[in-house]
Amino acid sequence: MNVLNSSNSVPSHLVIASRESRLALWQAEHIQARLSDLHPQCDVRILGMTTRGDQILDRPLSQIGGKGLFIKELEVAMQEGRADLAVHSLKDVPMEMPEGFSLTVIAKRENPCDAFVSNTHESIDALPVGAVVGTSSLRRESILRASYPQLRIEPLRGNLDTRLRKLDEGQYDAIILAAAGLIRLGLQGRIRAILTPEQSLPAPGQGALGIEVLSERADVIAALSPLDDAETAHCVRAERAFSRALGGSCQVPLGGYAVLENGVLRLRGFVATPDGLQIVRGELTGRPEDDESIGRRLAQQLRDRGANAILAAVTTGQ
Numbered sequence: 001m002n003v004l005n006s007s008n009s010v011p012s013h014l015v016i017a018s019r020e021s022r023l024a025l026w027q028a029e030h031i032q033a034r035l036s037d038l039h040p041q042c043d044v045r046i047l048g049m050t051t052r053g054d055q056i057l058d059r060p061l062s063q064i065g066g067k068g069l070f071i072k073e074l075e076v077a078m079q080e081g082r083a084d085l086a087v088h089s090l091k092d093v094p095m096e097m098p099e100g101f102s103l104t105v106i107a108k109r110e111n112p113c114d115a116f117v118s119n120t121h122e123s124i125d126a127l128p129v130g131a132v133v134g135t136s137s138l139r140r141e142s143i144l145r146a147s148y149p150q151l152r153i154e155p156l157r158g159n160l161d162t163r164l165r166k167l168d169e170g171q172y173d174a175i176i177l178a179a180a181g182l183i184r185l186g187l188q189g190r191i192r193a194i195l196t197p198e199q200s201l202p203a204p205g206q207g208a209l210g211i212e213v214l215s216e217r218a219d220v221i222a223a224l225s226p227l228d229d230a231e232t233a234h235c236v237r238a239e240r241a242f243s244r245a246l247g248g249s250c251q252v253p254l255g256g257y258a259v260l261e262n263g264v265l266r267l268r269g270f271v272a273t274p275d276g277l278q279i280v281r282g283e284l285t286g287r288p289e290d291d292e293s294i295g296r297r298l299a300q301q302l303r304d305r306g307a308n309a310i311l312a313a314v315t316t317g318q
Contacts, residue, residue: 010223013043017074017083020048021159023181027209028087030184031107031227038226047083049073071212075101078213084220086212090205090236091178093212095244104221105211106236108229110180112207112257114140114200116193117167117182118174123193127151131173134166138274140176142253143200146276164190176200180207201255201270204239208232231260234288238267241295246271246307252314256295260288269298271307273314280307 014035018028025048032044050073074086075098090106097103116124127133127148134156135141141153154172156163160181167175174192182191211227213220235258242256253274258267265288272279282305284298299307 009219010039010042011084011219012041013045014085014220014223015083016044016046017077017086018046018048019074020050021161023089023160023185024087026184027089031085031087031209031211034227035223039223042223047077049077075212084213084217085224088210088212089178089181090208090210090240091203093205093210095204095240097212100215101212102215102221103210104213105224105228106233107209107211107227109208109232109235110183111194112202113179113197114195114202114206115177115179115182115191116174116195117164117177117190118192119167121174121192124148124174124195124199127173132171134163134172134175136163137176137203138251138253139203139255139272140200142272142274142276142279143255144176144276145274146272146279147199149276160185160187178206197257197268201268202257204243204254204256205236206257208236210236231288234258234265234291235260235267238265238291238295239269241292242267242269242299243295245296245299246302247311247315252311258291258294263288265291265294267294267298269302271302271310273310278306278310278313280305280310 016028016032018024028046032046035042035044071086071088071093077083078086121127129150130152132152132154133144134154136156144151144153156166156175163175163177166172179191179194182188211224238258239256243254246252246254254271256269258265264285266285268283270279270281280302282298282301284294286294
């Protein structure tokens with residue numbers, strides 16, 4: 001669908017496949033603007049789509065097929081030539097990429113932490129016994145159940161605006177969301193408190209945007225390459241390798257978060273049962289260029305400390 005510009009091999013047209021939620025479109029428009037600045041001769045457009053993950057809202061994501069439900073239709077659009085790339089929130093991207101696709105760009109990260117959002121309470125510690133907290137994440141659920149057993153944890157599905165509306169309608173006393181999404185949509189004012197990584201270790205890739213393309217599209221990959229942020233990419237690759245080595249999916253409550261400081265990559269991770277009664281944590285440091293190796297080695301450390309039993313219990317539903 002693209003005609004190459006003979007001077008620099010940048011396609012004359014690029015189409016970004018995107019979910020149609022407000023946050024997904026913000027992300028696509030953000031990449032659209034950056035690409036237009038980089039390649040003013042290229043016409044960059046957005047193809048809005050509705051995915052199965054957006055349509056099925058009455059069941060937890062872990063019960064309906066996982067994160068891949070949010071990106072399958074976007075991948076089909078790329079395979080059929082209707083789109084050239086897709087922009088994803090990386091925490092929503094499965095750890096194993098389908099054959100023929102690659103995450104060619106990991107853009108600079110926004111705040112990776114979880115956010116406490118409530119209309120009536122200043123912090124999670126201020127919630128009374130029996131308060132209802134909404135979350136869509138088994139990771140957050142396990143952390144909350146472990147640290148705040150007096151609270152009621154209820155499922156919360158839907159896009160960001162839908163989740164905030166449910167809070168405003170009084171269905172929940174508080175909800176936990178990714179801070180990045182609220183910040184990107186200018187909704188920082190809804191955040192009562194940022195949960196530190198010590199309170200709630202983020203999900204692998206949280207706060208970062210990834211760009212997926214067909215692996216064979218060298219022209220698109222070259223056009224996108226300036227958008228890659230090396231520091232974020234090292235951290236996210238470590239996090240995703242950690243999750244991948246533990247079979248990370250919506251069915252497995254785990255967190256993985258890496259930072260790069262003074263040339264050293266530090267990765268923290270945990271795996272837990274949904275009830276929060278069993279949690280195995282660990283930490284590993286190393287060179288940034290060993291990112292994926294650090295992730296795999298930390299996963300093995302957790303397995304050696306008892307994570308295998310947790311993973312077996314989670315995957316068999318015991």
